[in-house]
Amino acid sequence: MGGWAIAVHGGAGVDPNLPKERQEEAKRLLTRCLDIGISALRSNLPAIDVVELVVRELETDPLFNSGRGSALTEKGTVEMEASIMDGPKRRCGAVSGLTTVKNPVSLARLVMDKTPHSYLAFAGAEEFARKQGVELVDNQYFITEDNVGMLKLAKEANSILFDYRIPTLSTCGGGAALESPIQMNGLPISVYAPETVGCVVVDKEGRCAAATSTGGLMNKMTGRIGDSPLIGSGTYACELVGVSCTGEGEAIIRSTLAREVAAVMEYKGLNLHEAVDYVIKYRLDEGKAGLIAVSKNGEVACGFNTTGMFRGCATEDGFMEVGVW
Amino acid sequence: MGWAIAIHGGAGDIPLSLPPEKRLPREAGLRRCLEVGIAALKARNHPLDVVELVVRELENHPNFNAGKGSVLTTSGTVEMEASIMDGKTMKCGAVSGVSTVVNAISLARLVMEKTPHIYLAFDGAEAFAREQGLETVEMSHFITPENIERLKQAQEADRVQIDYTQPIQKETPKDAAVADGDSQIGTVGCVAVDNEGNLATATSTGGLVNKMVGRIGDTPVIGAGTYANHLCAVSATGRGEAIIRGTVARDVAAVMEFKGISLKEAAAYVIDRVPPGTAGLITVSSTGEITMPFNTTGMFRACATEDGYSEIAIWDSPSK
Numbered sequence: 010m011g012g013w014a015i016a017v018h019g020g021a022g023v024d025p026n027l028p029k030e031r032q033e034e035a036k037r038l039l040t041r042c043l044d045i046g047i048s049a050l051r052s053n054l055p056a057i058d059v060v061e062l063v064v065r066e067l068e069t070d071p072l073f074n075s076g077r078g079s080a081l082t083e084k085g086t087v088e089m090e091a092s093i094m095d096g097p098k099r100r101c102g103a104v105s106g107l108t109t110v111k112n113p114v115s116l117a118r119l120v121m122d123k124t125p126h127s128y129l130a131f132a133g134a135e136e137f138a139r140k141q142g143v144e145l146v147d148n149q150y151f152i153t154e155d156n157v158g159m160l161k162l163a164k165e166a167n168s169i170l171f172d173y174r175i176p177t178l179s180t181c182g183g184g185a186a187l188e189s190p191i192q193m194n195g196l197p198i199s200v201y202a203p204e205t206v207g208c209v210v211v212d213k214e215g216r217c218a219a220a221t222s223t224g225g226l227m228n229k230m231t232g233r234i235g236d237s238p239l240i241g242s243g244t245y246a247c248e249l250v251g252v253s254c255t256g257e258g259e260a261i262i263r264s265t266l267a268r269e270v271a272a273v274m275e276y277k278g279l280n281l282h283e284a285v286d287y288v289i290k291y292r293l294d295e296g297k298a299g300l301i302a303v304s305k306n307g308e309v310a311c312g313f314n315t316t317g318m319f320r321g322c323a324t325e326d327g328f329m330e331v332g333v334w
Numbered sequence: 335m336g337w338a339i340a341i342h343g344g345a346g347d348i349p350l351s352l353p354p355e356k357r358l359p360r361e362a363g364l365r366r367c368l369e370v371g372i373a374a375l376k377a378r379n380h381p382l383d384v385v386e387l388v389v390r391e392l393e394n395h396p397n398f399n400a401g402k403g404s405v406l407t408t409s410g411t412v413e414m415e416a417s418i419m420d421g422k423t424m425k426c427g428a429v430s431g432v433s434t435v436v437n438a439i440s441l442a443r444l445v446m447e448k449t450p451h452i453y454l455a456f457d458g459a460e461a462f463a464r465e466q467g468l469e470t471v472e473m474s475h476f477i478t479p480e481n482i483e484r485l486k487q488a489q490e491a492d493r494v495q496i497d498y499t500q501p502i503q504k505e506t507p508k509d510a511a512v513a514d515g516d517s518q519i520g521t522v523g524c525v526a527v528d529n530e531g532n533l534a535t536a537t538s539t540g541g542l543v544n545k546m547v548g549r550i551g552d553t554p555v556i557g558a559g560t561y562a563n564h565l566c567a568v569s570a571t572g573r574g575e576a577i578i579r580g581t582v583a584r585d586v587a588a589v590m591e592f593k594g595i596s597l598k599e600a601a602a603y604v605i606d607r608v609p610p611g612t613a614g615l616i617t618v619s620s621t622g623e624i625t626m627p628f629n630t631t632g633m634f635r636a637c638a639t640e641d642g643y644s645e646i647a648i649w650d651s652p653s654k
Binding site for chain 2: 099106130133137195231234235258265276
């Protein structure tokens with residue numbers, strides 16, 4: 010029992026037709042991020058620093074949907090959000106509506122450490138970033154060709170699909186370009202790009218931390234906030250556990266998913282694995298999502314009811330695993 | 335069983351010496367809003383409609399910190415936020431950074447019903463309000479002389495406090511600033527259940543006096559300031575940052591469910607676990623029970639049940 014543990018994710022809900030090279034690329038990135046986290050843990054960095062470090066790496070790489078490589082709003086712009094939480098005193102920080110901040114998770118950390126508040130958004134958050142001297146770039150920096158293409162497909166798909174009600178596994182209407190029948194948040198999985206990123210860590214002292222970062226839903230309305238910056242929904246950490254979620258944001262919010270894992274451990278006495286299983290099985294109504302979690306005892310777990318989740322985890326006793334399905 | 339309704343106009347450091355000219359209009363406001371809610375329940379309106387209606391009334395009342403009468407940001411502007419949730423379907427809606435929409439709670443409801451999203455903020459929320467044809471006005475409509483004065487006093491106190499570029503304690507020093515001792519923490523909310531056990535909650539606020547521009551509190555964060563499921567409906571008020579960390583609204587329902595305790599015990603348990611002086615909440619259960627605990631000096635509140643019971647209070651026993 011005890012020892013450090015770390016898990017990372019790059020999103021729940023993977024297109025079963027995703028080309029092999031993309032899967033390998035994703036696994037390489039997850040491995041690299043795990044290595045960065047492991048190295049930091051071996052140097053005795055506290056959990057809160059490790060999650061920030063790892064999520065920065067995920068934001069900087071354009072592969073997943075955060076920082077560079079973020080999904081685009083209906084206007085073709087990027088609006089990013091993130092949150093971070095430190096288990097021991099449940100301190101937290103969150104940001105939304107960022108358009109020029111290179112690493113949203115670090116701004117969330119600054120909100121936690123340098124302001125009397127927990128959550129800053131849009132112009133106010135950008136102003137705070139400027140005052141703090143964090144690295145700022147043009148909104149263009151975050152936009153990748155891949156996502157410009159995806160946005161176009163999403164708009165085409167939306168003109169076929171009538172509403173965004175929680176999807177059942179049914180074939181979507183005519184779209185010839187869209188091969189997979191799986192839908193999430195009303196979009197075919199091939200364009201959905203749910204790849205929010207996150208990291209949870211418990212360090213040698215048993216301190217848990219969690220961080221989540223995302224560009225949000227492809228083709229979202231400007232100003233739309235999802236689960237990632239909401240404490241208790243996309244991110245949560247307390248004395249017992251650290252959790253980061255990904256998937257259909259609205260479903261994660263309704264089920265306050267991250268808090269749920271901790272609540273069943275706290276109030277029902279379930280252990281980490283039981284809690285994760287229970288929450289995924291019984292608390293998601295028809296929503297599709299996944300999560301990673303670590304406990305203060307050095308355990309790590311992940312659960313998802315989607316087709317696949319990009320994830321990786323490692324523990325101090327040498328266990329390490331990276332997976333997609 | 336029967337219907338039940340509870341409303342609040344904010345928990346905080348409300349001094350026992352609150353002068354009548356500050357106390358009476360708020361009591362009258364609570365009374366009137368309660369009556370609006372009771373009439374709507376008697377007319378068999380769905381609790382979701384009832385809570386929206388009541389919160390609209392509270393927003394329009396200039397003495398509560400929501401809608402007109404909202405406290406001001408550090409720039410002297412108004413940034414309102416609100417959320418609403420239906421206990422049966424678990425559908426919810428939230429808005430933040432609203433500066434021209436007369437009734438933020440109605441905008442939150444429209445987000446819930448007319449978009450695929452739950453939460454819209456700032457420019458995006460304002461644009462959506464216009465698309466939906468909601469009533470919008472100049473921001474000055476919401477600003478009251480009381481709040482201009484509150485901001486001035488808070489800013490004067492800040493000159494003595496540590497500035498924002500250094501790490502500060504999460505618990506900022508009590509604002510000794512306000513000479514009239516009026517509550518600086520506030521929010522409005524309403525929870526209701528009909529005689530079929532349908533639950534709903536709605537919360538609305540201007541936020542924290544002198545808050546940083548762009549600061550979001552607990553009110554629009556589902557699970558923090560607002561939550562409803564098949565067991566109970568909750569609306570919280572107080573220090574947003576503490577309510578967020580404590581996932582207060584969600585925890586009341588979770589504790590009831592997972593520990594198998596009553597609404598009253600669950601609510602008291604949750605309030606006990608947030609730092610003293612930071613929070614209060616109102617909640618009703620699917621079986622028509624009501625409790626309104628707070629760990630602040632006072633909480634403007636009122637409630638009523640179908641069997642004829644009703645109450646309006648500011649101080650008195652903290653676990654009701």
